[in-house]
Amino acid sequence: MNFFIYTFGCKTNTYESESMSRLLSETGRYRAVSDYVSADVVIVNSCMVTGESEKKAAKLIRRIRRENEKACIVLCGCMPQVIGEAAFGTGADVICGNTKRADIVKAVDSYFEKKTISRDMKIFRVEPHLKDETFELLAPDRYKNLTRANLKIEDGCECFCSYCVIPFARGRVRSMPPEDVFKVAGDLVNSGHREIVLTGINIGMYGKDLGLSICDAVKAVSEAGAERIRLGSIEIDLISDAAIEELSRIPGLCPHFHTSLQSGSAKILKRMNRRYDPEEYMRKIGLLRSSFANASVTTDVIVGFPGETEEDFNDTVEFVRRAGFFRIHVFPYSKRNGTAAAGFKDQIPVEIKKQRVAALEEVAAELKKNFLTGQVGKTVNVLFERSSGGFARGHSENYVEVRVRTEEDLKNRIVSVTVSGVDSSGDFVYGNIG
Numbered sequence: 069m070n071f072f073i074y075t076f077g078c079k080t081n082t083y084e085s086e087s088m089s090r091l092l093s094e095t096g097r098y099r100a101v102s103d104y105v106s107a108d109v110v111i112v113n114s115c116m117v118t119g120e121s122e123k124k125a126a127k128l129i130r131r132i133r134r135e136n137e138k139a140c141i142v143l144c145g146c147m148p149q150v151i152g153e154a155a156f157g158t159g160a161d162v163i164c165g166n167t168k169r170a171d172i173v174k175a176v177d178s179y180f181e182k183k184t185i186s187r188d189m190k191i192f193r194v195e196p197h198l199k200d201e202t203f204e205l206l207a208p209d210r211y212k213n214l215t216r217a218n219l220k221i222e223d224g225c226e227c228f229c230s231y232c233v234i235p236f237a238r239g240r241v242r243s244m245p246p247e248d249v250f251k252v253a254g255d256l257v258n259s260g261h262r263e264i265v266l267t268g269i270n271i272g273m274y275g276k277d278l279g280l281s282i283c284d285a286v287k288a289v290s291e292a293g294a295e296r297i298r299l300g301s302i303e304i305d306l307i308s309d310a311a312i313e314e315l316s317r318i319p320g321l322c323p324h325f326h327t328s329l330q331s332g333s334a335k336i337l338k339r340m341n342r343r344y345d346p347e348e349y350m351r352k353i354g355l356l357r358s359s360f361a362n363a364s365v366t367t368d369v370i371v372g373f374p375g376e377t378e379e380d381f382n383d384t385v386e387f388v389r390r391a392g393f394f395r396i397h398v399f400p401y402s403k404r405n406g407t408a409a410a411g412f413k414d415q416i417p418v419e420i421k422k423q424r425v426a427a428l429e430e431v432a433a434e435l436k437k438n439f440l441t442g443q444v445g446k447t448v449n450v451l452f453e454r455s456s457g458g459f460a461r462g463h464s465e466n467y468v469e470v471r472v473r474t475e476e477d478l479k480n481r482i483v484s485v486t487v488s489g490v491d492s493s494g495d496f497v498y499g500n501i502g
């Protein structure tokens with residue numbers, strides 16, 4: 069039978085979708101196809117971070133049902149893990165959580181077995197996260213369409229930021245033992261991946277359950293032979309000064325740090341239950357920059373958090389200017405049921421949120437152009453991802469997109485490039501090989 073997986077959300081979800089695809093294909097009874105119209109099974113791997121992502125999953129299921137009526141539709145991931153049986157309201161046939169991703173094969177098999185008995189068969193497989201739950205080892209063999217390979221090393225979060233539903237969706241921290249990190253990373257390297265991206269729900273908490281730290285995971289990947297190692301999003305308060313120093317000595321670690329700021333206002337950070345103040349954040353990114361040459365820092369900011377005044381918002385704008393971020397992902401605050409902030413009285417009107425998103429995105433574009441301009445004249449190592457139309461494009465170690473004019477197919481090659489200029493779009497730079 070043909071199957072198709074549609075993935076919403078984060079790199080961890082991408083990793084889990086690739087792993088589910090491998091498990092289904094290995095049975096010999098299921099074959100991956102490239103669209104949902106010709107699939108017998110369509111799996112929607114959902115995300116719960118914002119109200120938008122929840123709505124998009126429901127809308128997609130309605131469209132699949134219209135365009136492929138006979139398909140068995142599976143809704144899995146963070147959305148059913150949080151809303152449970154209410155997920156059947158989307159019209160899906162099979163509902164799976166994110167505790168046991170490997171159960172996807174059993175769930176789909178049992179749907180077809182039981183379908184022979186009753187036409188409107190529904191399967192529900194959502195189990196609660198348990199206190200003593202351990203890390204579920206899933207491993208894609210390789211990423212067919214990606215040059216960089218995601219490697220999920222951690223699951224769960226115990227921070228309970230007041231706006232965030234993820235701890236309810238993902239449970240307590242579970243870490244992949246370093247010997248498995250070494251093995252899976254080795255498999256990805258042997259299958260041709262030259263860069264490995266360490267991902268998880270909160271990788272800064274990696275090892276909390278094993279008495280280890282993120283440094284141990286990075287070392288295991290480096291020892292497995294990865295030429296480049298990139299950290300996924302990491303919380304600034306969870307990387308100590310000592311860890312930064314230790315990380316700076318591990319060969320191959322890319323000088324790019326995505327660390328969510330969320331707000332530049334100390335008052336709002338407190339209300340968000342974030343575990344740092346603006347000055348401590350600034351000190352830490354300063355330390356990252358002094359420990360890694362030509363480092364880039366990218367971040368996320370939520371605007372329109374309940375109680376955010378014009379003055380608080382201006383604090384954020386002033387802070388991001390001072391921090392000189394390479395990129396800023398700007399999100400309007402999204403109320404999530406079950407979170408502390410959903411109960412806060414002073415919610416911000418949508419119109420104000422929109423204005424603040426627009427204003428901050430303008431500043432973000434300016435800061436990005438400044439950062440890219442600062443790369444001109446520098447020599448960087450670019451991992452090329454594709455070649456077309458006389459150009460090859462890829463990313464440098466500090467995650468700048470670089471394009472060079474060449475007829476040669478540089479896909480999956482790491483080449484030294486001298487940056488020559490910034491494109492007028494302000495999105496990438498040009499360079500010359502050598």
Ligand code: SF4
Pocket residue numbers: 225226227228229232233234235269270303
């Ligand atoms: S650190 Fe905060 S924002 Fe990040 S997953 Fe955990 S609770 Fe959510």
